[in-house]
Amino acid sequence: MKNKFGPAITLGFALFAMFFGAGNLILPPFIGLKSGSEWFAAVAGFFTTGIIAPFLGVLTVVLFGTSFTDLGRKVNPFIVTVLASLIMLCIGPIVAIPRTAAATYEIGIKPLLPGFNNVVFSVVFFAVVIFLSVSQSKIVDIIGNFLTPFLILSLGILVVMGIMNPPDVSKITGISTQESFVFAFHEGYQTLDVLASVIFAGIIISAAIDKGYTNSNDRFKITIAAGLISMAALLFIYGGLIYLGAHSGYPMSENISRTDLLLHISNEVLGKNGTVVISFAVALACLTTAIALSSAMGSFLEKFTFGKINYKVGVVITCLVSAYFSVKSVEEIIDYAVVILAFVYPITFALILTLLFFGKIIFSKTPFVAAVVTAALVASLSVFQYFNIFSEPVEQINSWLPLSQHQLGWLIPSFLVFFITAAINSGRKKHFKSINSD
Structure with a gap:
């Protein structure tokens, strides 16, 4: 009998890291700030669209095949291919991947190195993404075994320290329990995770097959186990960040920068070391997501062009287009998305x-x-x-x-x-x- 615990942890951590990108990091504190004393209702709202809904996407793919395009057998191959193309553009080089680089620059680099040029940073960031994405078979292990533990550790320190010693008390913002839930519910769409889930499911299933889970029943069980592990990790981090936003004491205004709010929280909770810790967390969160998305886009282009654009070339094209859009600010990317x-x-x-x-x-x-x-x-x-x-x-x-x-x-x-x-x-x-x- 296979030992499923170890592979489930690896796959679950990898799936968590794939989901946990730029939007997942900067949205929850903002939700908490807006919700104030009704932060718990906000956790429930964000949990619905930011965790449950993506899990349903993974569940759907594993029930009916090994990749999103397999759903064409149940619906219509042409419709599913067109939809897959739209999804890949959204979670790929137009929105999600550029946002990972922009967020890393604004939160992870700019506070530490104010004079560092964002164009130069984009070149360096995507060079690293290309280097870590070209070995397609090792991506899940790289993310799940090496990068994710450091990501969870850095974010865990921020969340636990913040909960034990909150910077301020939560304020009554005038928003009701229902309004708080609805606001967080809507913000959950911005994570892009429902779209990403149907693509990431294919990566996780493929990794499970590589680990020997070729039987459909075993594959289903290991994928669901990985999904539940990733859900638990996401709930802990999301809930903690929403709580910290609610207790941040940050002044409310119409033009709140989500990145500035996150930096404020990290500095209030961890002092001078806060910027270093959050910079490290942001870099890992965004890098893991960028790697997963670039890999998914490379695989999609190879399949879509019937091998005329191979995987490695697809990854490079994806990173070049993403680098072009990444010089915009996070707020600009969110607006056009x-x-x-x-x-x-x-x-x-x-x-x-x-x-x-x-x-x-x-x-x-x-x-x-x-x-x-x-x-x-x-x-x-x-x-x-x-x-x-x-x-x-x-x-x-x-x-x-x-x-x-x-x-x-x-x-x-x-x-x-x-x-x-x-x-x-x-x-x-x-x-x-x-x-x-x-």
Whole structure:
């Protein structure tokens, strides 16, 4: 019998580090600051979209294959390929990877070396990413066995010290328990982890196969174990950072810099050493995520181009494009990412949820395609709203959609269309069976 504990720890730590990038580090303290005394409700909200939802993405992929594109067998290969391309651009060279470099520069380098040029830093950062990403088979072990323990240790010191000796008391900010939950729920989208989960699942499953878990049942168990370990680690770090944000005593203003807030907390908790510790943590968090995402993008390009762009060339291309976007500030990247996420998130989530709940009992592809298309149509309203196109009709439609105020306006229409399509398909099958029997 295989010893699953060691591999599960390695895979779980690797998955944690893949998820825990720039957004995961700078968002929770900001959420805590805004929530104040209602910080616990904020933890619950962020837990929902920042931890549970990504875990469902991993679960869906391992249930139906070994990679995200395998879901095409259950839905439609073309739709899943297009969606995979959009996801890879979001979590790859346009948003997520550049944000890792920008965050490392703003939090990890600039406070220690104020005169260090951000362009030079981007070149160095992505040179390291390329060096550590080219050996595809060793990536999970490098991240899980070496980089992640140091990451958890540095963040753990900050969280434990902050909880034992909070810099300030939590303030009543005027935000209710429900508002705090909803705000954190919305901020959880910015982690990009639901999108990343369906791609990271493939990396973890591939690593499990390399470790000898070739049987589908064993592969499922080890992947779920890794997912639960990563969830526990994420909850500890997220909860601690939200708590520290709530107790930071940082002045509230309209233009709060998330990176400045994190630096303030680290200095208040750890004194002069705070900047060094948080710089180390940021560098590791962002580096591990950048490595995982660059590797995923390299693999995707190789598969998408049928080998014309090999893995190593794909990694280099990804890093070059990412370096170009990384010279923007973290806030600028977050701002332009909003509209992209507002479109891609609902489509991905609709696919995950319908497959997870009904993929084993409904075998027709039509209901799943209908649900995804419906989610895409509703999501396009957010794009129109962002660019102020058809503003009045769009606002009116959004006012009719249940849960639209929580960015979940796609949820009920997608499931409604799914059920209607499934019922029609079932009726047709019964009709044809009746004709054939006659």
